[in-house]
Amino acid sequence: MALSATADFVEERRRALEVYRQEPIPHWRRSGFWTTSLRKLRLDELEPRRYEPVGALDELPAVVAEAVGEPTELGALLVQRGASAVLSWVDPEVAEQGVVLTSLERAVEDHRELVERWYMRRLSEAEGKFPAATAAFWTGGAFLSVPPGVRVEKPIQIVYLIDEPGVAQYAHTLGIVGELAECRVREYDLAPDFEGQALHSGAFELYCRAGSHVRLAHFQDWGAGEVHDVSTKRVEIARDAFCAWTPIHLGGHLTKQTLDIVTAESGADMRHKGVYFTEGSEQLDLFTTDLKEQPHTTGDTVWKGALTGDSRASYEGLIQIVRGATESHTYLQTHSMLLSPKAKGDAIPSLIVETDNVSASHGGTVGELDDEQIFYMMTRGLTRQEAVRILVEGYFEEVVQALEDPALEDLVRRTIAGKLAAAEDQVVEFVAERG
């Protein structure tokens, strides 16, 4: 395994490698029916694969251009294919403001001070085998720095692409948005349909400095191949800063992600709204934490999912308010909609409050489409198929609109519509038989 050229990280990588060697392949088990197991992943058959740089998006598999759209609409773009950063571009006007988007490999050389200060501040190789693997083996990577006070209107786009079986992608994104800066960040995880296994072992850390205002979206569509995604993503929000983080999960053979949003200083505020749609035999296991570390922090979390086929999706959302974080206010809701008799879904909100004078409420539902809603729509002349489609799309709309990013909203609507169309006969049959 090639290690980074920079001596500073050799020690960190060695330490991580130790953890990686000692830890067994994890197996997550919870009460009830739920287990997430990676035992079918043939890790030793996968390798980090290097690719040559490309000059334009059309030299990459079509899924990238289809998802990303017109590069001229972007403020910056970085694409990692397999183990290599293959495309990196910053709009000259944006670059002039001092914004950096480059591979983490490059940043270790060119922006050493920032990288040393922030790298792995909120992540640790000790969290498990895959966090250790990412810390030990990452290549390429993404580094984003938005200087204090800078406002970037156009989205800053990062893409992780896997386009062949046999690939292990150890991905690390580090982002710092400076004081009072404003920007919009998108990270897409994309793969075309292929046959065979691949791994995305990801680490994502974003630091929203005091008074900054950040809209962050993750969009995952790993296609129909056996892509295993084991990732940890963490966002830290400093004093009086705001971050709206919208993760969208629309495809992945097996996904196990830990998503944590930390309101770390007074006045920090966040919106965390997520979507998932699972199909076929996909399995999705999400654990999110809304961690409140200081007084006067606020938050609002809403997750909505739908399941077709014999897919399984589990969402567990924890609100944790630590000692001393008084006057914090936060909410968490999670909804899961079963569109197939064989799909299994979990929606588990939980709460750890270690201090007084806070408000925290949470709720979770696992449900099916409502017969009265379907009947109502059919009395207006809409077929059962149309009624189901409109209801499912409408169900997600609250979260989709929270993206406040028309191009991405279209992408999400399009992808959900396509997945729903693929499962339509099965869903309509399920709804009709139940009625």
Next chain:
Amino acid sequence: MSLEIQNLHVRVEDGDEILHGVDLRVAKGETHALMGPNGSGKSTLANTIMGNPSYEITAGKIVLDGNDVTEADPDERARAGVFMAFQYPATIPGVSVANFLRMAVNAGREEPIKVKEFGDTLRRNMEMLRIDPQFTKRYLNEGFSGGEKKRAEILQLAMLRPEIAVLDETDSGLDVDALRVVADGVNELSGPEMGTLIITHYTRILNYVRPDFVHIMLDGRIVREGGPELADQLEAEGYEGIRQEVASGA
């Protein structure tokens, strides 16, 4: 065009029989009032006319323009020209009033309606029902007051222009001003092109919409039929009076 209900027996799924043999005929151009106290089976009849799967027809038929639609899906009935304004319409999150109306209008057409024609028709109908233009941007029935829900139902009626309209307790929960607006709307839409079945508990709406025929339903049966004077009798005697009359065989 006519809607004919013949000897209709209906029960709730796996439950008791609610309608015990109802006969009713509503033709285009006629306005009927079906009146009855709570629990008499009025809403069951309305829902059965539209094909709500929660109700099971154990005997009898629903015939639309000579075609037996007893087994037809609700959307087929709708496309054949029957409409129901719901007493408690469902909330459709994420779907704006305007979008929903457009989809419903297009469901009954071969070619989608032109944007301008749709916009003009919608504006005209909203003016008629004194609905604020901002209303169409809201999600259908989400957070609507009782009166807004009823107006949204009548707005759909106005946009869809059915041949037979069943109004299930459209008057309940409305204050007098709102009732007048809704009743004016119904009067505007009624005429030779539409048959209307107004289902109501109270005689109040009949001060604004004059029916040609009145039917009184008690305990799942139509027990009295007549002209508008029957509503006046009901107003004077109440359901209890009618019930005693029926019991005494008068």
